[in-house]
Amino acid sequence: MKTIAGLLREHPFFRDLNAADIELIGGCGANTVYPVGEHLARENAPADHFFLIRSGRVAVETYLPERGPLCLQTLHDGDIFGWSWLFPPYLWTFDARALDEVHAIRLDGKCLREKCERDPRLGFQLMKRFARIMTERLQAARIQLLDIYGQRPPLLDDAP
Amino acid sequence: MQDFILQADDLNQLIQVLITRGYQVHGPTLADGAIVYDEIHAASQLPRGWTDEQDKGRYRIRRRDDNAYFGYAAGPHSWKKYLQRPRRPVWRAQKATGPMQISAVVEAAPAMAFLGVRSCELHAIAIQDRVFIGDQFRNDDYVERRAELFTVAVNCTSAAATCFCTSMKTGPEITLASDLAMTEVLEGDKHFFIIRSGSYAGRKVLKELPLKPAAQHQLELAQRAVQSAREQMEQGPRQFDSSDLQALLYRNYDSPAWDAVADRCLSCANCTMACPTCFCSTVEDTTDLSGDYAERWERWDSCFTGEFTYISGGPLRADTRSRYRQWMTHKLATWFDQFGSSGCVGCGRCIAWCPVGIDITEEVQRIRALEQV
Amino acid sequence: MIPRCLRIEERREETPDTFTLKFSREPGPAADFAPGQFNMLYAFGAGEVAISVSGSAAADSLVHTIRSHGLVTRALKRLRAGDYLGVRGPFGRGWPLQKARGKTLLVIAGGLGLAPLRPVVYSLLEGKLRPASMQLFYGARRPQEMLYRSELDGWSRSFDLVTTVDHAAGDWSGRVGVITEPLKSAPLQSDQTVAFVCGPEIMMRFCIQVLLGRGLAPADIYLSMERNMKCAVGLCGHCQWGPNFVCKDGPVFCYADIQHWFGIRAL
Numbered sequence: 001m002k003t004i005a006g007l008l009r010e011h012p013f014f015r016d017l018n019a020a021d022i023e024l025i026g027g028c029g030a031n032t033v034y035p036v037g038e039h040l041a042r043e044n045a046p047a048d049h050f051f052l053i054r055s056g057r058v059a060v061e062t063y064l065p066e067r068g069p070l071c072l073q074t075l076h077d078g079d080i081f082g083w084s085w086l087f088p089p090y091l092w093t094f095d096a097r098a099l100d101e102v103h104a105i106r107l108d109g110k111c112l113r114e115k116c117e118r119d120p121r122l123g124f125q126l127m128k129r130f131a132r133i134m135t136e137r138l139q140a141a142r143i144q145l146l147d148i149y150g151q152r153p154p155l156l157d158d159a160p
Numbered sequence: 161m162q163d164f165i166l167q168a169d170d171l172n173q174l175i176q177v178l179i180t181r182g183y184q185v186h187g188p189t190l191a192d193g194a195i196v197y198d199e200i201h202a203a204s205q206l207p208r209g210w211t212d213e214q215d216k217g218r219y220r221i222r223r224r225d226d227n228a229y230f231g232y233a234a235g236p237h238s239w240k241k242y243l244q245r246p247r248r249p250v251w252r253a254q255k256a257t258g259p260m261q262i263s264a265v266v267e268a269a270p271a272m273a274f275l276g277v278r279s280c281e282l283h284a285i286a287i288q289d290r291v292f293i294g295d296q297f298r299n300d301d302y303v304e305r306r307a308e309l310f311t312v313a314v315n316c317t318s319a320a321a322t323c324f325c326t327s328m329k330t331g332p333e334i335t336l337a338s339d340l341a342m343t344e345v346l347e348g349d350k351h352f353f354i355i356r357s358g359s360y361a362g363r364k365v366l367k368e369l370p371l372k373p374a375a376q377h378q379l380e381l382a383q384r385a386v387q388s389a390r391e392q393m394e395q396g397p398r399q400f401d402s403s404d405l406q407a408l409l410y411r412n413y414d415s416p417a418w419d420a421v422a423d424r425c426l427s428c429a430n431c432t433m434a435c436p437t438c439f440c441s442t443v444e445d446t447t448d449l450s451g452d453y454a455e456r457w458e459r460w461d462s463c464f465t466g467e468f469t470y471i472s473g474g475p476l477r478a479d480t481r482s483r484y485r486q487w488m489t490h491k492l493a494t495w496f497d498q499f500g501s502s503g504c505v506g507c508g509r510c511i512a513w514c515p516v517g518i519d520i521t522e523e524v525q526r527i528r529a530l531e532q533v
Numbered sequence: 534m535i536p537r538c539l540r541i542e543e544r545r546e547e548t549p550d551t552f553t554l555k556f557s558r559e560p561g562p563a564a565d566f567a568p569g570q571f572n573m574l575y576a577f578g579a580g581e582v583a584i585s586v587s588g589s590a591a592a593d594s595l596v597h598t599i600r601s602h603g604l605v606t607r608a609l610k611r612l613r614a615g616d617y618l619g620v621r622g623p624f625g626r627g628w629p630l631q632k633a634r635g636k637t638l639l640v641i642a643g644g645l646g647l648a649p650l651r652p653v654v655y656s657l658l659e660g661k662l663r664p665a666s667m668q669l670f671y672g673a674r675r676p677q678e679m680l681y682r683s684e685l686d687g688w689s690r691s692f693d694l695v696t697t698v699d700h701a702a703g704d705w706s707g708r709v710g711v712i713t714e715p716l717k718s719a720p721l722q723s724d725q726t727v728a729f730v731c732g733p734e735i736m737m738r739f740c741i742q743v744l745l746g747r748g749l750a751p752a753d754i755y756l757s758m759e760r761n762m763k764c765a766v767g768l769c770g771h772c773q774w775g776p777n778f779v780c781k782d783g784p785v786f787c788y789a790d791i792q793h794w795f796g797i798r799a800l
Contacts, residue, residue, distance in 0.1 A: 044742070065473075066472070066474035067474055091742075253619075259540065261538075262619060264534075292768065299768055441763070443769075445581075461770070471761055476800075482798075490773065
């Protein structure tokens with residue numbers, strides 16, 4: 001039966017983080033399972049957690065009134081989800097829904113914030129990792145925006 | 161207000177007096193295995209000796225062991241079809257070299273008399289009055305047809321299993337105004353109506369009928385008969401506390417109850433058609449083949465239809481879950497904010513005429529129960 | 534009530550699928566409208582559609598900007614100057630201009646949402662609206678899809694104007710990005726600011742979150758909702774949104790009044 005710290009060690013996000021830090025962070029964590037269809041996050045709900053996905057797929061979605069939920073991105077094992085807990089007002093911006101049975105380590109955001117404030121060195125280690133993931137997501141989102149697989153973008157004089 | 165006795169055999173005279181006074185008389189009659197509302201010309205057309213057996217998704221007529229004229233509860237029709245017409249022309253337009261000519265269609269309404277209006281139905285008419293006459297904009301056709309209406313209300317002396325007017329505080333006793341109000345009494349070989357007037361027009365009709373003053377013991381028979389209908393409902397499975405429905409439903413827009421009922425509901429719209437207070441409508445614009453002449457018609461619509469909430473991009477209530485929730489929360493909750501009362505009169509038609517037997521009273525209990533969880 | 538028949542004086546293409554019709558209105562108070570209200574426009578034989586008024590409330594003509602996507606709007610698209618159409622209205626509750634008096638007014642528009650807000654801009658330019666200052670934020674998908682481009686330059690001389698697009702074209706040298714970004718850094722005092730927001734519901738949702746995050750009170754935020762409409766007078770039931778009839782309780786709502794309903798999906 002693995003400890004939370006043990007599970008964290010296995011996750012790519014915490015690679016190369018020293019053992020003492022992992023133990024400390026593990027204290028904020030719980031092993032969770034989300035059945036298919038359940039939400040890990042809901043837009044505008046309090047964002048209290050940070051998730052490390054161990055297995056299963058998660059859809060990051062937003063709700064369009066005329067079209068229903070629209071998936072913006074899917075996340076898979078090894079991915080992390082959620083950083084709305086880092087900055088006030090600590091509310092989720094999007095929905096996250098389990099597409100499969102999702103096994104995740106759920107870390108309590110408030111707990112993590114407090115530990116980072118008390119130990120800025122740990123805070124910096126975490127921020128470095130977040131910053132890298134966020135950069136990668138932003139780059140990916142920009143490339144997604146290009147709509148590179150579509151036909152050339154419609155021009156002004158195209159017939160409707 | 162004095163109570164009189166009208167012998168059952170003289171009921172036909174009431175109908176003839178109304179016809180002579182120029183009313184088109186509508187009342188219950190048997191057709192296609194149901195008690196429906198239609199134009200009648202004599203008491204012989206009434207469903208004398210018939211009753212209805214109703215339950216979730218079930219309606220059957222059955223012979224009574226007496227000859228009561230009004231021994232049934234509520235059929236598939238409500239009086240709404242006469243006041244808010246299922247289909248009516250609104251305007252006509254003609255193309256011209258200059259501006260198109262558009263003219264409103266004004267159809268003279270016949271003076272109508274409704275024979276056999278139950279307490280729940282009087283409440284339903286009052287609710288529709290509030291919708292169609294009570295605000296800045298009116299349904300002019302409804303106003304016309306409502307203006308001349310003569311109502312002969314009838315106190316219920318038996319309830320169908322689907323009735324829950326006692327829970328909605330809309331019956332069985334008549335408390336709202338009507339031109340005439342009657343209670344049918346059958347005791348041994350005696351068969352008569354207690355009858356009283358509630359308006360000037362009603363008094364004028366009474367003057368032409370062969371009446372005797374009602375005696376105390378006869379009034380008591382009538383009261384007991386109505387009381388037995390009340391007891392039937394109060395002891396039945398559909399009795400519930402409706403005093404907190406608005407708050408209950410406002411708290412429960414995310415209840416799992418909606419998912420459960422969505423699995424059963426076919427979005428067939430039967431409930432909205434049978435319901436005496438549902439008022440949604442739509443418009444149809446058509447032209448003739450030349451394209452120079454156009455008409456606009458208004459007809460009943462239902463919030464259960466797929467395109468009811470369509471805006472560019474798609475419908476906003478795309479699934480049955482959201483549409484059922486809209487119907488029920490409108491009927492029992494948001495109606496209060498819009499019109500100052502509940503939209504439901506407890507007539508039970510939606511329960512009987514739902515092909516899969518969804519029961520609005522059960523859905524209320526389910527929401528309540530799931531909230532405790 | 535039946536439509537009155539008005540003659541189209543001018544027709545202009547705004548973008549490939551959006552056009553503006555201008556028609557003379559009859560003199561008299563019956564034709565007065567408040568910014569934010571809408572008319573039901575009738576195309577002969579095809580039907581009616583609810584379109585916000587998007588001209589000046591002081592002018593002699595009625596102006597409507599329409600995007601064609603359905604049967605009725607495509608019929609309206611075929612009309613030319615000299616043709617006639619039917620008009621019923623105006624209906625609904627408009628923007629509360631008096632609330633902006635002495636305040637910083639943020640006018641936030643997305644896509645076609647600038648059309649119902651343009652009368653507010655005109656009110657300011659005509660001196661009828663007296664905010665302490667006004668800032669207009671306008672987001673569109675691409676530069677070719679922006680409304681009223683020729684007017685925007687002139688407006689920027691009278692008040693602060695920020696425009697942004699999601700995708701740029703070759704000659705666009707302006708901002709590219711979402712409209713919420715410039716909103717986050719708009720100069721304002723949260724208790725002295727009123728916002729009028731109009732655009733796709735999802736855009737309004739995110740903009741309102743930013744405004745609340747900046748400290749605006751829900752009672753100082755107004756938005757314009759869109760729902761299916763048939764009668765426009767609160768009798769057909771189509772435009773119901775919770776207890777509200779968008780045609781008579783809206784289309785402009787104070788966010789504080791409908792906050793609860795705004796958060797319920799598929800309401």
